[in-house]
Amino acid sequence: MMTPLYKYGFFGDEFALLVAFALGLGFGFFLERAGFGSARKLAAQFYLYDMSVFKVMFTAIVTALLGVTYLGWLGWLDLDLVYLVPTHLGPQLLGGLVLGVGFVVGGYCPGTSVAGLATGRVDALIYALGIAAGTFAYAEVYPAIKDFVNAGAMGQVTLPEVLDVPWGVLVFAVVAIAVAGFSAATLVERRFGGKP
Amino acid sequence: MTLPRLTLNQKLAVVALVLGAVAIASQPHRGPFVKLDARDMALIVEKEVDHVTPPELAAWIIEGRSDYRLIDLRSEAEYAAYHIPTAENVTVSALPDYALSRAEKIVLYSQGGIHAAQAWFLLQAEGYRAVYTVFGGLDGWKDDVLFPTLPADAGSQERARFERAAAVAQFFGGQARSGEATAGSAAAAPELPKMTVPAPSAGAVAPAAKPRKKKEGC
Numbered sequence: 001m002m003t004p005l006y007k008y009g010f011f012g013d014e015f016a017l018l019v020a021f022a023l024g025l026g027f028g029f030f031l032e033r034a035g036f037g038s039a040r041k042l043a044a045q046f047y048l049y050d051m052s053v054f055k056v057m058f059t060a061i062v063t064a065l066l067g068v069t070y071l072g073w074l075g076w077l078d079l080d081l082v083y084l085v086p087t088h089l090g091p092q093l094l095g096g097l098v099l100g101v102g103f104v105v106g107g108y109c110p111g112t113s114v115a116g117l118a119t120g121r122v123d124a125l126i127y128a129l130g131i132a133a134g135t136f137a138y139a140e141v142y143p144a145i146k147d148f149v150n151a152g153a154m155g156q157v158t159l160p161e162v163l164d165v166p167w168g169v170l171v172f173a174v175v176a177i178a179v180a181g182f183s184a185a186t187l188v189e190r191r192f193g194g195k196p
Numbered sequence: 197m198t199l200p201r202l203t204l205n206q207k208l209a210v211v212a213l214v215l216g217a218v219a220i221a222s223q224p225h226r227g228p229f230v231k232l233d234a235r236d237m238a239l240i241v242e243k244e245v246d247h248v249t250p251p252e253l254a255a256w257i258i259e260g261r262s263d264y265r266l267i268d269l270r271s272e273a274e275y276a277a278y279h280i281p282t283a284e285n286v287t288v289s290a291l292p293d294y295a296l297s298r299a300e301k302i303v304l305y306s307q308g309g310i311h312a313a314q315a316w317f318l319l320q321a322e323g324y325r326a327v328y329t330v331f332g333g334l335d336g337w338k339d340d341v342l343f344p345t346l347p348a349d350a351g352s353q354e355r356a357r358f359e360r361a362a363a364v365a366q367f368f369g370g371q372a373r374s375g376e377a378t379a380g381s382a383a384a385a386p387e388l389p390k391m392t393v394p395a396p397s398a399g400a401v402a403p404a405a406k407p408r409k410k411k412e413g414c
Contacts (some may be wrong), residue, residue: 066215072224079225080298081325156299168220175216179209 004081031115039107039116039123046104049193051185062178069171084156091149106130232321246316247331248303250340254364257281264301267291269311270334278388280305280330280337281368288315298324305330305337342370342389 006016034056035041044050071077103109108116108127116124142149160167202210240246256264257280268275268283275285286294288311296302302324304312312329319327330337339345344361347354362372369389 062212062216066212066219069219069222069224070215073219073222077224078298078323080323083299156297166220167224168222171219171222172216175212175219179213182205182209 004078027111028115028118031112032119036112037116037119037121037124039121042109042112043104043107044193047192048188051189054185055182058178058181062175065171065174069167084158087154087157088150088152089154090152102130237317237320246328248328249331250337251361251364253280253303253330253337254341254368258364258367264303265296266303267294267305267315269304269306269315274307278334280334288318291315291318292322296324299326301326301328303328303330305333307334309333309336338370338388341365342368343373345373 005011006019011019031037035052036056041050042053045053068077068079068082072079099109106113106123106127108124110131113124113127113131117128159165160170163170165173253266266280266283268279268285269288269291270279270285271287272285275283279285283305296319302319304315304319304327306312306315309329309332312333316327316329332339341361342365344358344365346358350358358372365372
């Protein structure tokens, strides 16, 4: 059996939605277990006294990276069929910046606000309403900014292609950077967070 | 000599580094050789899920969708004379070396449909899964999109559909023909529109088919 299951037609649109729902529940569960249902915990990342966000997210990246690599190597996953969001460098940098500002000010990112909302937090509710309003506003102004949003299209590119290094070397480099980052994060927490 | 006692985090870090180091030798991408599942192929052919109908394609073009690549497999001269807007000209022999991605939706067409079907198998054999052919080829495009005809005994529902099709035909520079008109001029083959590509514009014409929702991305 080969994955991605959806692309190989093992199930249709309706079942895909159920799968997405189950994955979403799992995602939310682990966000909540990591403490990310709390805006305090999330905001602490930006004041450097709690590096949980960095650690959890980078751990997820490394886990997924190794998982995808080994599954592809074993022949269980067709990496060519995995959807990649096309790269538009400039617009995405600006978009990331806007999201980051919202993250610091609101104390949530879109996923964690839903996790916070599920545990009944009022601030998360306000944030989620903000997301809805922002989505609506974006859709309204989209025609005016369409050219910018689609500027600098680089297609579905990956780091090994852009940097011209073998896939495996990049995998090892990311893992090494992550491990070094985790050590550095612990030092930062000691310095700013008063953690032992 | 005793090994230093590691914390759980340190153990996990070691595991990740070892897996990362082994992964340096990995070949996670599929090579050029693939096994085709003959039953799978036969099922796709029989269920006709590899077809895009001309009206569907017309709707995509009008919407200005960019999540597909439209490939015209005919000769350069034929392509220059007329091609479906947004199409790229790639002859069958040039197809294996043409820059396509396996993650892209690829829509093929030829004059009738035989070359497109053969190219479909060619791409399937190279591991492209999201390959479609335009039903009826360019002939089908002419009949269903550029010069749709209204049967003489059409009901009201068919008439409504025909009116939408006529608007689409006009968008692409074609001309809808009602049953009575066809009777007189059936012998004269309609002239293909001049090759000026209409710019995709939102709302200029009502899309003939219901737009499909995007299934990918987050």
